[in-house]
Amino acid sequence: MEIQSVGVVGAGQMGNGIAQVCAMAGLSVVLTDVSSKALEKAQATIANSLARLVKKGQLSDPDAVLSRIVFSNEMADLAAVDIAIEAATERLEIKIDILRQLSALVRPEAIIASNTSSISLTVLAAQVSQPQRAIGMHFMNPVPVMQLVEIIRALQTDDATHAATVALAERLGKTPVSVNDAPGFVSNRVLMPMINEAVFCLYEGIATPEAIDTVMKLGMNHPIGPLALADLIGLDTCLAIMDVLYHEFRDSKYRACPLLVQKVAAGHLGRKSGQGFYRYDQ
Numbered sequence: 102m103e104i105q106s107v108g109v110v111g112a113g114q115m116g117n118g119i120a121q122v123c124a125m126a127g128l129s130v131v132l133t134d135v136s137s138k139a140l141e142k143a144q145a146t147i148a149n150s151l152a153r154l155v156k157k158g159q160l161s162d163p164d165a166v167l168s169r170i171v172f173s174n175e176m177a178d179l180a181a182v183d184i185a186i187e188a189a190t191e192r193l194e195i196k197i198d199i200l201r202q203l204s205a206l207v208r209p210e211a212i213i214a215s216n217t218s219s220i221s222l223t224v225l226a227a228q229v230s231q232p233q234r235a236i237g238m239h240f241m242n243p244v245p246v247m248q249l250v251e252i253i254r255a256l257q258t259d260d261a262t263h264a265a266t267v268a269l270a271e272r273l274g275k276t277p278v279s280v281n282d283a284p285g286f287v288s289n290r291v292l293m294p295m296i297n298e299a300v301f302c303l304y305e306g307i308a309t310p311e312a313i314d315t316v317m318k319l320g321m322n323h324p325i326g327p328l329a330l331a332d333l334i335g336l337d338t339c340l341a342i343m344d345v346l347y348h349e350f351r352d353s354k355y356r357a358c359p360l361l362v363q364k365v366a367a368g369h370l371g372r373k374s375g376q377g378f379y380r381y382d383q
Contacts (some may be wrong), residue, residue, distance in 0.1 A: 102210065102265045104272075105129065105369055108179035109186050110199050112136070112172075114335075114373070115216055116188035117143035118244025121150060122273045124169040125160075125245075131171045131178050140172045144353035150245055176202055184212040184269065185239055191341040191374075197228050204229035212262055214238045219289050219342040221349075222255035222282045232257035236266050239286060240275075250275045251288050258331060284349035285342060293342045297358050303378070304360040310378045328378040332371030336378075340365045 107123045109116050112134035120132040120143070133210075134140050147170070151163035160166070173177065179185050187204045189195050196215060203213050213235050215225050226235035237253030245279050250270040254263055263279065270277035301314050308316070314326020331339050340362060348354035364377065371377030 102183065102212075102261065104183040104212070104265060104269045106182045107131075107186065107208075107269075108133065108182035109188055110134075110176065110179070110203070110215075111188035111190075112139040112143035112147075113188065113190075115240060115244060117146050118242070119186055119188055119216065119240055120167070120170055121147045121245055122275075125167045126273050127169070128272075129169055129171075131173055131182060133173045133176050133179060135174065137174060140174065144170075144172055164369065179203065180206055180208070182207065182210055182211060184214055184266075186214045186216055188216040191218060191220065191338050191345075193224075196220060196225060200225055200228045200235075212235075212236060212265060214266065216240055218252075218338070219285045219293075219345040221284065222225045222253045226255035226257045233259040234262050237282075237286070238260050238266060239268065239288065241288075246277050249288075250277050251286055252277045252279045253282055253286055254279065255282050260263060277301060285346050289342050290346070293339060293346065294355065296327045296331045296339055297343055297355075297361065300331070300358040300378075303328065304358050332377035332379055332381075334371070335373055336361060336364050336370045 106129040108131045109120045110133050112132055114128055116132060120130045123130045132143060148167060150253050151160060151166055154160035155163055185207050187196060187199045189199055196217060200213060209231060213229050215237050216239060217237060218239055222237045225234040229235050235255055236258050239251035239253060241247035241249050252266055267277045302308055302313050303310055310328045314328050317323045340357055343355060343357040369376045372381050375381050
């Protein structure tokens, strides 16, 4: 199956990034969200991103890219797409609701993918009528910049679905890496405990955020420190992933740091809220 049209559910930072890279690859895209405000913000974000690429000499016709994206409040507009990618908040009940709607809406041969960063694909696949057509496409943030797409096979995923999804990632100019279904997969199974431990270092007064991030950047050659990275990802997303790991493994090493829990409770979610472990000018 060659994918020519893509539907994306959720116009947040991940959804609008996925829509952008798909449109840049020449695919027809429908980006849906229940919030008109989110869709307006997504359109502005994509336009700004494309304008930056023009300035860098990496894109010549941003209008052509934007013309390939339909912004819609109606999930029914996804009925004819070849693949529908769910990119909603990292909460199981929300994802299940969306996947069930997609299952009843899209064509039987269409692929249903989730951009989940930690939730079991086998559980999600069980919510659709043809679970062999379900798969994970875990894009990295920011999507237009990051090279990796983690392709997660549910227990039910068939070979044809996997092959078509890998081919799509390659068409987008990404590097697909296939992994089997497990809590946090590979990326967040490794990354989130590191971020959580950095938060514990701050919580216990071992060092300042700047010092912790500098140690990891200069000592471990990381391009960005773990606390700054947490702010970029979103502290609510980090907490949600840690909670999934803790629940699935029942191992105390995945217990979220109390400071991370407090930050989320206070609404200090990182860049998207203007404050996390650092403050950001709006």
